[in-house]
Amino acid sequence: MNLPAPLLIFYVRNDALGDGLLRIPALRAARTAFPQSRIVYGSMHRSSLTGVLRRHAAPLVDDFRTIVPLSTILAEFARPGRPMTVVDFRTGVPALIVAKLQLLARGVRYEPNFAGHLLSSHWRARWTLRPEHNAWRYHRLIERLAGRHLPFDHRLEVSQAARVLAGQIRGADRRPLILLGGNSKGSNKMMSDAQVAAMATNLIEAGYQVLYLVTPGNGPTPQSLAARESRLVTIGPDLGLDVEAFGDLLLALGEIADAYVGMEGGLGHLFATVMTPTVIINHGANIERWRPLSNRVEVVTAPRRGRSANISDTPVEAILEATHRLLATSRRDHPEPAAH
Template sequence: MDLPAPLLIFYGRNDALGDGLLRIPALRAARTAFPRSHIVYGSQGKSSLTGMLHKHAAPLVDDFRTIVPLSAILAEFARPGGRTTVVDFRAGVPGLMVTGLQLFGRGVRYEPNFAGHLLSLRWGTRWTLRPEHNAWRYHRLIERLAGRHLPFDHRLDVPQAARTQARRLRGTGDRPLILLGGNASGAKFMSEAQVAAVAGNLIDAGYQVLYLATPGDGPTPQALLARESRLSVIGPELGLGVEAFGDLLLALGEMAAAYVGMEGGLGHLFATVMTPTVIVNNGANLERWRPLSNRVEVVTAPRRGRTANVADTPVEAILEATHRLLAAGRRDHADLGLLS
C-alpha cells in the first residue's frame, strides 16, 4: 500500500494584499522543492491568496483553509504513517513556542518564523540570521526545509487582455504615465489636497496622471476631479471583479513611468511588475516591508506626537521624491523613452 503524499502546511494570521504578495516567492519555492507534497495554505483570518491573488496562488497550493485553526487543518489532512511539516509564517515568539509545544511528539516537523532561527535550530543545520525582509524570511524557511538554495521569484504574470484594456484606458497620447493611489485605512490615506496638488504638478510637467480609486478612506473621484479636471480616474465604475481589476492594475504598472502612493498593498503589487515607486511611509519598518522592486523612493510622513499620518506629509516632499525618481530613470534608462 502506498504511503500518503507528504503533507506541507503553511499557516498565517491575516493576509492583506501586501502579506499575500510577500508569501508567493516562498510558495513557489516550496512547489519547486517538494513537487510530491500535498500543500495546504491555512490562516486564522482572511487571506488575499484566496481573493485578488487567488489565480496566482492556485497553481502552488492544493487546498486553502482560511479562518480555520491549525489544529483543524491537521485533523483534516494529516494521515497515519505520512510525513507532515508545518511552516508557520506568524510572528511572535510566545505564540510560536506554544504551537511548537502543542505539536511536540505528534510526528510533525515544525518550522516557525522565529527571529534568527535560533529556536528552530536542529542538529546538523547551520545557524544563520533571519533576513530582514519578510519575503526573504518566508523564503528562507523553505530553503531550510529543502536544505538547498532555491529560486526567489516575486513577479506576477499579466494577461494580454488586461494589457489591451490598459492601452485603451491610456489612450493614444505619448505622455509618460504616472499612477497615483491615495485610498487606504487608518493613518495611511492621502488627502484630496495632496493628490490634486501632486497630480497638477505632474500634469504641468508633461505627464499623463491616472488616479486609482481603490477601497478605503481617502479622496473620492468626484472631489478630485472638482479640484483637478485634467486628472483621469479609474475604479469601481469599470465594473470589474477583484481579480480582473488586479490584472488591469498590473498592466498599467508595466507601462507606467512611476507609481506614487502610500506604503501598502498597491506598492507591493506594482513591485511585481517592477514599476518605479514613490511611497509615503507613516511608520512601517521598511527593512521588513520595502517593495521588492529595484527603484523605490521613500518619503517619511511627519510624526505628530505618537502617530504619523500620510495626509500630513508636505506635497513638496512627495514631488521632490517623484521628480528625483523620474530624473534618475531618464539618466540611467534613456532607452525607455521617458520624458526628458
C-alpha cells in the same frame, strides 16, 4: 501500498494584499523543492491569496483553508503513514513555542518564523540570522526546510486581456504615465484630496499623463478630485470589474507606467511585481521589513506628530521632489533608444 503524498501546511494569521504578495516567493520555492507534496495554505482570518491574488496563488497551493484553526487542518488531512510539516509564518514567540511543543508531541515537523531562527535551529544545521525583509524571511524558512538554496521570484504575470484594457484606458495619449494611489482603510495611511490634486496638477503640467487609482478604503473620491483637478483621470469601481480582474488591470497599468506614487501598503507591493518605479510615503512602518521588492524605490517619511505619523501631513513638495528625482534617475540610467 502507496503512501499518501507528504503534507506541507503553511499557516498565517491573515493576509492583506501586501502580506500575500510577500509570501508568494516562498510558495514558489516550496512547489519547486517539494513537487510531490500536497500543499495546504491555512489562515486564522481572511487571505488575499484566495481573493485578488487567487489566479497567481492557485498553481502553487492544492488546498486553501481560510478562517480555520491549525488543529482543524491537521485533523482534516491526517493520514496513516503520511509525514506532515507545518511552516508557521505567524509571529509571537510564546505562541510559536507552544505550537512547537504541541506538534513535536504529534510527530509533526515544525518550521516557525522565530526571530533570528535561534529556536528553530536543527541538529547540525548552521545557525544563521533571519533576513531583515519579510519576503526573504518566509523564503529562508523554505530553504531551511529543503536544506538548499532555492530561486526567489516575486514577479507576477500580466494577462493579455488586462493589457488590452490598460491600452484602451490609456488611449492615444503617449505622454509618460504616472499612477497615484491614496485610499486606505487606515486613517493614518490615506492621502488627502488636496495632496493628490496638487501632485496631479504638477505632474500634468510637467508633461505626464496621470491616473488616480480608486481602491477600497477611505480617502479621495473621483468626485472630490474632479472638483480640484479636472484633468486627472480616475480608475476604480465604475469599470465594473471583479476584484481579480481589477487587480490584473492594475498590474497591466504598472507594467507601462513610468512611476507609481502612493502610501506604503499593498499597492506598492503589487506594482513591485512588475518592477514599476515607485515613490512610497511611509507612515512609520519598518521599511527594511516592508520595502517594495522592485529595484527603483524612493521613500518619503511622513512627519511625526507626537506618537503617530499621518501620510496626509506629508508636504506635497517633499513627495514631488522624490517623484521628479526618481523619474530623472530612471531617464539617466535607462535612456530611451535613439530614434532612427
